[in-house]
Amino acid sequence: MYQRTPAPAHRHRSADDGHRRPPGHSRTGRRPRSLLAALLAVALTATGALAGCGEDDSAGADSGKLLVGYQRFGGLSLVKARGEAPDATWSLFESGPALTEALKAGAIDIGQVGEAPPVFAAAGKIKFRIIGTSEPVPQGEAVLVKEAKGFRSFADLKGRTVALNKGSNVNWLLVKLLEAHQMTLADINVKYLKPAEARPAFDNDQVDAWIIWDPYFALAEQPGVKILADATGLASNREYILVSPEALERKPDQIREFLKTYRTVTDWGIANPAERTKILAPELKIDEPTTARALARSAKPLAPVTPEIGAELQAIADGFTKLELIPERVEIAPLVDDRFGEVFR
Template sequence: MSFQLHRRHFLSAGAASLLAACSKPPSGQNQTLLVGDQRGGSKVVLEATHALDALPYRIEWSAFPNAAPLLEALNAGAIDTGIGGDAAFIFAIGTGAKIKAIGAQRYEGPGPVIVVRSDSPIHTIDQIAGKRIATPRGSISHNLILAALEAQGKPLDAVKIAFLSPQDGQAALQGGSVDGWAIWDPNATMAVKQGARLVTGTDGLVPSYALMFGRDGAIADKRPLLADYHRRLYAGWDWAAKNGAAYAALLAKETGVPLDIWQTVTARTRRLPAPIDATLIADQQKTADRYLRAGLIQHRIDVTPGFDSSFS
């Protein structure tokens, strides 16, 4: 198996499966919540905690390969809610997307990392200047590269970044057209299991979060549904953080990624339910300001209006 989750593992964004409702929906509300997910994401923990067994509304699921297309679907009104990495959300805020972050997970343990081939001369994060690193644009791993350069007092263009999808980044690393690959788990762990090597010194450079998003229209028109789904998802996240072994087994079944990979991931990283609070918003503002310094956005973004703490 190659060390990336290939696109064949994902449903297309428009292919949604329906979960039947078991009781009458809230009065006066749309009966269906349109939920975007990533493989091994929200649905796994909701099924594990039996949170989908007796919903008072229906859920239509759509699956996405990463946060960027999920955010696009949210802004287009194709889905009502979903989860994704926090860094990509900055770009959505900057373009005026009608989306809010209404929930969060905080990663306790390694977040994004950089992997290199086993024969690479790169061993520590302070050796990446002048190298070519693949990463998805605006992702949590892109943020890691920039934060590393700032911590070293080096220009933010000191690394030649190849903006590639996770799948294309994998191929570029294997083919030798890039020197490293900045990516997240389980892809990083899969790469290491197959002979790649982690670059050291990345811990603590950036706080890592996943965010739960809500479309503005859904927040206005489907608030009871979103609030109920938010509560169930937070309970699922809490269960996953406390039951790493069982969670790993479910992830292996859901994704087709070997169990030992997920056991490694869940043993070293816990994803804890977190509130939308001042600390989280301040962390996101730092990312936005870093993107401005790097020239990725053209004007300063105040991220605060992009967060809605009323669901906490």
């Protein structure tokens, strides 16, 4: 699985990426449910990424074309870069939550996100189905710290400031890291920052740690930066393919053919890493060595959705509910649709 665009100048026209920064955590670690509901509503609905997000946004939902939402470093970016789906209309998003908002608005038919956005989208009453996933990518997200600060484990961050993107895959990694070290949200100061905000905050020591995914992760691996932990043994960090229910009804054949192309291109990229790097480095606007390092750990085969995958996502949803990061329990099983499973087997 790949993740997000490293470019600081975003190509989409969003006013935000769907993640607002809430007030600082109460030291008690608890918030009133009304406040949590309000924060979730802001995080899920206040984005402006619903229209004009793509490089070719002239074709609307009535054109008959398949409307694809992608993220620059996502698995779909290689399909886009290779020109393998010329009949699709592509829209670029900086993050998964912004992409799910576009699904809600009918601006796209299909898109790819990490493991937390489907949960937040379901909590926000967005209608979608999960039709595909990937093999786990635990090495593709990590906690970064400055070596000079002397942190040896995540437990050393107690009382420190940790930056991450709310509602993204790293949000679940934070939950699992806290659990693994017998800590709670009250033990750290969480600062919700988009990657473009978090990188300078990390570089300038305004935060003590940054939980981030590739390729931002790879870009930040500079001298003096240490990987404190990744998601190995804690979180799967899978990619999920989401589609709108309307597109499933109106465009099932287009979706199936597109998924076949996606699978073929993904497999080709894994089998041909050098060629994949040369194609994606210009698309990502980062150098080839950094691109190759990020892809080596974050590009994984696609996989069908199964009841077990649904249970894995349900555990994530229940974890967010327990911490009151979403206002109420969501049911994942009804969102899992395996009708395209043979494409990924």
